[in-house]
Amino acid sequence: MKPNDLSxxxxxxxxxxxxxxxxxxxSLPSIGNAAEPARDLWPAMLRRLDEKPASVPxxxxxxxxxxxxxxxxxxxxxxxxxxxx
Amino acid sequence: xxxxxxIRAYLAGVxxxxxxxxxxxxxxxxxxxxxxxxxxxxxxLVFPLALVxxxxxxxxxxxxxxxxxxxxxxxxxxxxxxxxxxxxxxxIATSLxxxxxxxxxxxxxxxxxxxxALIAPCFLAAIAGYYLVWKYxxxxxxxxxxxx
Numbered sequence: 404m405k406p407n408d409l410s411x412x413x414x415x416x417x418x419x420x421x422x423x424x425x426x427x428x429x430s431l432p433s434i435g436n437a438a439e440p441a442r443d444l445w446p447a448m449l450r451r452l453d454e455k456p457a458s459v460p461x462x463x464x465x466x467x468x469x470x471x472x473x474x475x476x477x478x479x480x481x482x483x484x485x486x487x488x
Numbered sequence: 489x490x491x492x493x494x495i496r497a498y499l500a501g502v503x504x505x506x507x508x509x510x511x512x513x514x515x516x517x518x519x520x521x522x523x524x525x526x527x528x529x530x531x532x533l534v535f536p537l538a539l540v541x542x543x544x545x546x547x548x549x550x551x552x553x554x555x556x557x558x559x560x561x562x563x564x565x566x567x568x569x570x571x572x573x574x575x576x577x578x579x580i581a582t583s584l585x586x587x588x589x590x591x592x593x594x595x596x597x598x599x600x601x602x603x604x605a606l607i608a609p610c611f612l613a614a615i616a617g618y619y620l621v622w623k624y625x626x627x628x629x630x631x632x633x634x635x636x
Binding site: 463466467469470473474477479480482483484485486487 | 508512515532535536540570573574577581596597600601602606609610612613614616617619620623
């Protein structure tokens with residue numbers, strides 16, 4: 404490749420890069436004055452971190468106990484229940 | 489941007505039954521080849537291995553589709569599923585010779601006898617199990633995957 408061709412290639416690459424930058428600027432709108440949120444989000448984040456996981460209601464414990472009870476008193480139901488899982 | 493929520497719903501649905509597949513398969517293989525159980529258990533694998541996970545995935549997709557118009561908790565939605573799966577599973581099991589209907593009860597896998605009187609508690613136990621799994625496991629996965 405001749406040196407003249409190399410410089411032409413470089414020029415073409417630079418031109419493509421500029422076009423690409425211009426397209427990117429056009430497609431990504433400026434955030435303007437909305438660079439920061441309207442309120443401080445950190446206290447809400449701290450509250451969320453401190454939140455305790457929701458406890459399991461008694462009804463669900465009762466259902467689990469019933470399920471285990473059926474499996475214990477009717478062992479023949481275990482393979483049948485597994486068949487449906 | 490399309491975030492493909494239905495694919496995520498399907499994956500969240502199939503997660504739990506798919507997780508249990510290797511364990512069940514191992515159990516079946518141990519029974520058949522270690523304990524030399526003569527009954528052809530592999531006939532019964534088609535329902536839990538092939539149909540149930542797909543149905544769970546599709547059922548979760550349905551839950552997602554219904555959520556916009558009629559939102560119901562995932563646990564309740566899952567508790568409805570045994571009403572469809574149990575008769576379907578029983579039909580398949582009967583046609584494959586896994587389930588024999590007797591005068592006083594049914595016999596599963598030629599060895600597990602369940603009297604008719606105990607079928608109702610077993611059915612309720614299945615509904616309770618489905619409710620709990622859908623509420624806690626599928627619900628958690630739906631939240632984790634950002635569709636709930």
